[in-house]
Amino acid sequence: xxxxxxxxxxxxxxxxxxxxxxxxxxxxxxxxxxxxxxxxxxxxxxxxxxxxxxxxxxxxxxxxxxxxxxxxxxxxxxxxxxxxxxxxxxxxxxxxxxxxxxxxxxxxxxxxxxxxxxxxxxxxxxxxxxxxxxxxxxxxxxxxxxxxxxxxxxxxxxxxxxxxxxxxxxxxxxxxxxxxxxxxxxxxxxxxxxxxxxxxxxxxxxxxxxxxxxxxxxxxxxxxxxxxxxxxxxxxxxxxxxxxxxxxxxxxxxxxxxxxxxxxxxxxxxxxxxxxxxxxxxxxxxxxxxxxxxxxxxxxxxxxxxxxxxxxxxxxxxxxxxxxxxxxxxxxxxxxxxxxxxxxxxxxxxxxx
Numbered sequence: 001x002x003x004x005x006x007x008x009x010x011x012x013x014x015x016x017x018x019x020x021x022x023x024x025x026x027x028x029x030x031x032x033x034x035x036x037x038x039x040x041x042x043x044x045x046x047x048x049x050x051x052x053x054x055x056x057x058x059x060x061x062x063x064x065x066x067x068x069x070x071x072x073x074x075x076x077x078x079x080x081x082x083x084x085x086x087x088x089x090x091x092x093x094x095x096x097x098x099x100x101x102x103x104x105x106x107x108x109x110x111x112x113x114x115x116x117x118x119x120x121x122x123x124x125x126x127x128x129x130x131x132x133x134x135x136x137x138x139x140x141x142x143x144x145x146x147x148x149x150x151x152x153x154x155x156x157x158x159x160x161x162x163x164x165x166x167x168x169x170x171x172x173x174x175x176x177x178x179x180x181x182x183x184x185x186x187x188x189x190x191x192x193x194x195x196x197x198x199x200x201x202x203x204x205x206x207x208x209x210x211x212x213x214x215x216x217x218x219x220x221x222x223x224x225x226x227x228x229x230x231x232x233x234x235x236x237x238x239x240x241x242x243x244x245x246x247x248x249x250x251x252x253x254x255x256x257x258x259x260x261x262x263x264x265x266x267x268x269x270x271x272x273x274x275x276x277x278x279x280x281x282x283x284x285x286x287x288x289x290x291x292x293x294x295x296x297x298x299x300x301x302x303x304x305x306x307x308x309x310x311x312x313x314x315x316x317x318x319x320x321x322x323x324x325x326x327x328x329x330x331x332x333x334x335x336x337x338x339x340x341x342x343x344x345x346x347x348x349x350x351x352x353x
Contacts, residue, residue, distance in 0.1 A: 018044035018319075019096040019143070021161055021180040022085055025078035026071055033086065036069040038181045044085065046165065046176035050204040050211060056115040057160065057181035065183050068111075072188035073151030079106075079161040079182070081143040092329070095143025096135065099321050099346055100165035100176065101215060103127040103224045104134040106147050109197060111156035111183060120160065121197040123147055123233040127210075128222040135163065150233055151190035159184055160200075164225065167346050170214040172206050198227050216345040316349045323347030 020040065024031045041060030049055075056062070071077065083094045106124040113119040124147045126134035138145055145161070159182040168174035203226050204211060210225040314330045316322040322331050322339035324346040333339050333349035341347045 018046060018176075019081045019083050019100075019163065019178055020044045020085060021079050021182070022082050022087070023080040024069055024182055025076075025080060025144075026069065027076050028078070030080075031069050032067075034065075035067045036065055036183045038063065038065050038183070040180065044083065044178075046178050048173055048176060050175065050177060050206055050208075051201050053201060055177065055179070055201040055204070057158070058179055061181050062114060068156060068183040068185045070187050071149055071184050073149055073186065073190040073192075074188075075149045076146055077149055077159065077184075078144050078146040079159075081138075081161075081163070081178075093320070095139065096163070096165070097321055098136075098139060099167045099324065100163075101133040101135050102164035102166040102169075103210070103222070104138060104145055104164075105162045105224065105226060106145075107160040107162065107197075107200070108194065109158050109160070110194065111158050113158075115158060115160075115181065115200065118199050118202075119194075119197045120200045120203070121194050121230045121233075122227050123150070123159075123230060125224045125226075125229055127224040128219070131218050133218075135165070138163070147233075149184075149186070150192050151188070152186045152192050152194070153190055154186050154188065156183065156185045157194075158182065164211070166213055166215045168342060168348075169212060170216070170343070172212050175206075175211050192232055195230060195232070203227060216343055318349055318351070320349050321347065322349050 020043075021037055022039075023033060024036055038057050038061045040058035042058070045059075047054050047058065054061070081095045083091055083096055087094065104124075104126050105122060107120040108123050109115055109119040109121065126137070126145070128134070134145075147159075160179055161182070162177065162179040165176035165178070168176070206212060208223075208225050210223045213219070213222070215222075315332045315334045316330050316339070317334055318337055320333075321327065321329070322333055323341060325344055327347075331339060331347075336352050337349045338352045339347050340350045
């Protein structure tokens, strides 16, 4: 009975409109499903307590992955996220529900630290620009975002991509945070050493302005959580050089030639002051060739509806969106669940009392 209950719980975790990192691409070459990734043991569920030890590398993330991905300074590292694991066709919430708006960040730390202490250095951040959230661009890119790796000294490092979903962040504890740790080994002969970093948990507070925030209607400015981007980091996908993490709605600077996507919001990654030529040695890891992710257009926010429970085939699954302004999808929830209106912009299927 216990094992059946655990299986049911694990299955239920995957129906929520959540997401996980499932593939890493090095210079466009897929390294394989889950390769090098410390895949969380809680399915695709978020961390909601930003002071929890699970914020480091997610639930179960203190255990090393079986593989480490070999890379070189200057390599383009792409993080590919999916809603379901494995990705499934016809998934309306692939790679994440469009209501889950917020910023995307990437940190790095020495693997020898296992993420403990003041070791996390921010390489990249993207927040809100001209009304467009980083997650909007991420959805348009099919759940992919990228960084260019600094010309780091040889050794093993943890990359930590992180996504904040702010659709319920108007209440303390309502933020949803998604992250994984990715094991890489730099094999090139760079000399850049990581500076002192911040602790995770430790750098975030539940009441930080970028964590406790009402995004309805879309604010004109948004402060990305955490420290400033390291001034020795290089820009990520679609990024524009800047010097601070402050309000990410600031006017964009000149676009870096390392940018990989166009029409993306300004991202406050900073170009490193050491050379990371596009001709840098490619990764020596044994790649698994796959096609690049296919971009999908962002969908709309969800509308408010009266609570309703239904078991029809078109019912919204547990924790899914069932209403909100301009929403046009199903409004009924699976049996035992009701549609709860959190605000005029967002309603969600929750367990019936």
